[in-house]
Amino acid sequence: MVLSGLCPGCPPGAGPAQVSLSLAELESDILRRVRALLRELDGHHPSCQSDRGMLRWTLHKRMDQNPRTSCVLVSILVKELERAERGDLRHYIIPLLHTLMYTLIQAPCIPDELCARVYDFCKRLLTLPKPFCTIGLDYASRLQVERTAPGTLYQRMVISEQSLRSAPFPYQDRIFIFADPELLPEAICKALATDTEAAQVSQSPRSCMSCVVTHALQAALGDTCDSHGLRARLQALPPGDVEHWFQQVVAAVEGSEGGSDRGQHTARLERIYHGLLGSSPAGNAPQEGLQGTPLPSPNISFHRWTEEEQLWKELVLFLRPLSQSCEPECLGQELEPMEMPDVLPGCGCCGQSRFSVLSTDSGIERDLPAQEEPCAPCAAERSRLHRKGGIKKKPFPLDGVAFLQAGSGKPPGKPPGRAGMPPEPAGPLQRLHTARVVLLGDDRILGRLAQAFHSLRKREARRVFLTPRLDLQFYHIPVVPGQPQPSAAAEHAGPEELCEVAGYLGRADPWYESNINTLCHMIPKLATMPSRALVTDLFLTDVIAYYARMGTQPVCFQVHSVKVLFQDPAQDPAEDVFLTELLTQVQDSPSHRELSTTKRKSTLDGPGMDLTVTYRRVVLSDRQKELALSLRSTGLLMKAIPAEEAEGLGCLTVTITEIIRTSNLAGRSFSAVAHRFRTCSIKVRSPEQRPFTVRLDKDSRRTYRDVIGLEVSPCLEPSYCLQKTRTTKSSPQETEDVGLVKFLPKSLLLPINTFAGVIP
Known part of the structure; x- marks a missing residue:
């Protein structure tokens, strides 16, 4: 028994x-x-x-x-x-x-x-x-x-994470760690870069394929599998033979998933087992039983986030490496990206920047493809048209249209369709690539992520490239340095104030709180330990891999757009987005022209400045009411991350500090009263044209000065704006969303993965 x-x-x-x-x-x-x-x-x-x-x-x-x-x-x-x-x-x-x-x-x-x-x-x-x-x-x-x-789950995880070539399962998975070097100490960045590089060096494609073969045969044959003999046999084989048996095992396992029963699966793998070991009989396993097969560390790359478009470039290179996309015979063989207008009319959140596409055409007549012989008058006219010598600029590989058109599902060698000819129908694209982007830091790097994500969505609205081919997942590991940073971007705030997003995710998901939020102070300590190489290499990479593998439930945060109006009428309004908070304060250094009048007025009215605030108040009945108020204030704070779970996401919690003047026998005194309300959109103006500063996402690098007004509203999805504009042009009388617009997401939401999402 x-x-x-x-x-x-x-x-x-x-x-x-x-x-x-x-x-x-x-x-x-x-x-x-x-x-x-x-x-x-x-x-x-x-x-x-x-x-x-x-x-x-x-x-x-x-x-x-x-x-x-x-x-x-x-x-x-x-x-x-x-x-x-x-x-x-x-x-x-x-x-x-x-x-x-x-x-x-x-x-x-x-x-x-x-x-x-x-x-x-x-x-x-x-x-x-x-x-x-x-x-x-x-x-x-x-x-x-x-x-x-x-053994299917193990096999698929290793194949995708190691990007092993496999026709039955052609998926690829990669983890990108992004850290802002201006926000984290160099010791943390160096430690993580060293750990990820060491994890990749310690394993090879051959060892990963051997792990897949060993685990699949053990899972199918049980204790009758000779684990020691199997490992010894695979180690003695040349790399080509190891790949051959790997392909055999993958085809057998994936073929079993198609509909055959477990007995047929075991029989197929038993034949592979006999063919691999040769004359060794089945059941000749050693007395110590099965030996476990380690799960290889996933493909992790560490990136210091120094460029604005670095995230987009890394994702494009993940889909199409430069070594595979610069071959001339591969150009023009992919499903061509759909062209969109560079600026979406009628959409304020999408008109802040315009990206141009550099043409690969040199413009020189001899470089053009050969055409039919023109008539004599046309030939005489063309002989008088020529182009003087110029310089052909060599574009960056990621900016060329040919790069984005490389690597398609079309048959190789088929030229692109000519102008005026209907394009051939292309098969549906599959998301064979999964990019897991792990953000390391506090709320300030998440603010940069919101900017990059908004820019990426605008690119995809104009030219669809990443969306049908890439499954993009975001993860967040909070890290707060143990000591203040000497850089200009350092903030004098506590860990709780700098990690509001991680705090909310921890309250919503207890497993995230236990496994990820605990790294907030642990990573800086482990990175500076004298014996770090003996302890943290395994721990940090294992925790990051576990989070990326098992954290599949997203929590969606609303991205807010802000339009900033400056004191100088000649300066165009600036448009930006933020994720966590917006802070306004009275500007410390007024100009010399208004210095004397400001001092006299401050003596009479007290500190602060006059503000006019117009907002739509959010109530429980979901009926938005337009309200306006005028008051004297030292500034206001807009929080997008709720401090309590009952408040939920999607609204702004605005706190305005009002200065109230009182008169008594001792003279005049001033007191501060905080007003707090929830809204989705708000407008702030300075009637006296006195400037104030605006800081986004707690990042001093994202500070606007000489501001006299701002408008904040939920950021719209660029694809929704594009389709809405097209619908409005075709049917100007329609006021509601009709057609395809009804099925598109209206707001731009930033999903951050946790283990459980939000548990009610």
């Missing part, structure tokens, strides 16, 4: 008493670790703040070191999930489910009975509201594939 409960990886030569004792001790230790993980979610864990977030990592590291514990861990996690379901402890469900699925992906072999229990539990989650039903449906579909073809 004792032996019947063993997992396939347990040593078959152990006696019943020894096995029973080892299993009891193992279960007790793992159960203690899982219960500590749950106490951490409740906030009752006795460990200090700096040690939070290590429990999940140490639990998975223990499984990596002893793969035979994976069946015990899965069994305990299933029991805890069922206990949380009975006790209505919903905040336990998603963390336990993520931990279980991460274990299932890496486990060498899991009995089908355990997978069936997990599958049934995920199906029961479909009766719960979001995000439980969303995550349950996703994991149920994955488990269904894994039960038919064991």
Whole structure:
């Protein structure tokens, strides 16, 4: 009876008493670790703040070191999930489910009975509201594939993350870490760059393909697989033969997912196993049982964010590397991007900049393609037209139209259609690439991300290139330096004020709070440790990889657009976007012309300046009411991130400090009163034309001076603006959204992924 409960990886030569004792001790230790993980979610864990977030990592590291514990861990996690379901402890469900699925992906072999229990539990989650039903449906579909073809999830993850060539599964996945070097110390940037480079150097395509082959055969054959002999055989083979067997395994696993049962899948992989090992008989496995196959670190690249368009350039290079796109025979073979107007008329948020497309045509007559012989008069006229010698500018590779047109699904060698000829219908594009952009820093780098995302969406509205080919995912890891930075961009604010987005995500998702928000102060400490190379290389890359792999539920933040009016009438209004906050303050240095009048007026009216505020107040009935007020104020603060979960996202919380003058026997005195309201759009004017400053997203580098007015409203999606403009031109009498406009997102939302999204 004792032996019947063993997992396939347990040593078959152990006696019943020894096995029973080892299993009891193992279960007790793992159960203690899982219960500590749950106490951490409740906030009752006795460990200090700096040690939070290590429990999940140490639990998975223990499984990596002893793969035979994976069946015990899965069994305990299933029991805890069922206990949380009975006790209505919903905040336990998603963390336990993520931990279980991460274990299932890496486990060498899991009995089908355990997978069936997990599958049934995920199906029961479909009766719960979001995000439980969303995550349950996703994991149920994955488990269904894994039960038919064991090892599929591991195989697909490695293939996509390592960009291995595979026709049955041609997906690619990459993690981009972006950090602002002006906001983070050089030690943190250097440590992360070193860690990511070391993770890539330590593994090769051959080793990753060997891991896929070994894991697939172990998952299908169980304890009859000779793991040591399989690894030795793969290590002795030349790289070409390893790739051959890798392709065989991938084709067998992906073919099983198409509809065959588990028996046929096992038979196919058993034939590959015999062909790989040659004369070695099946079942000649060593007595120590199955050995786990490590999950290779994903393809991670670290980038210091120094250029405005660096994000867009890296994404384009990910789709089409320069080495593959500069060949002349590849040019013009892709689905041509759809041309759009450079400026969208009638849309204030999209008219702030215009990007021009540099032509690759030299303009020289001899460079033009040969045409039919013209008539004599035309030839005589053309002989008098010529172009003097000039310089042909060599464009940047990413700006050329030919670069964006390279690498298509069209048959190679087919020339593009001529002018006047209808284009051939192209097949639908697939999103084979997934870019996971991890932002490292505080709210200031998220403000830069909002700017870059808005610019990217405007590019896509004019010329669709990335959207149909790339799945773009955003992640955020808060990092606050331990000491103030000497740069001009440093702010005198606390960690809570600089990490409002991370604080909101932590309140909405407890698993994000336990695993990601704890890195806020941990990364600066680990980066400066003397023995950092012995500790942090594994930990930091593992946590970032875990977040990117399992964080699939987005939290969408509203991006707000702001139009700034300057004191100088000759200066054009500036347009920008912000994500977290907008701060206005009375300007400290007025011009010499108005210095004397300002001093006299300040003596009579007190500090601050007169402001006229017009806004639409948000009420519970969802009826917006236009309000206006005039007051004397020292400034106002607009917060886009709610301090409480009940307020929700999408509105601005505006706080205006009003200066009230009172007269008594002792003279005049002034007091400050704060007015607070919620709105979606607001206009601020200075009637006396006294300038003030505007700072966006807590970043002193994004400060506007000599401002006398501003207008703030939700930023519109550029594609919606374009389609709305076209509809208005065709039907000027229509006031509501009609046609395709009704199905387009109206507001520009920035999605940031967490493990659970917003838990109600």
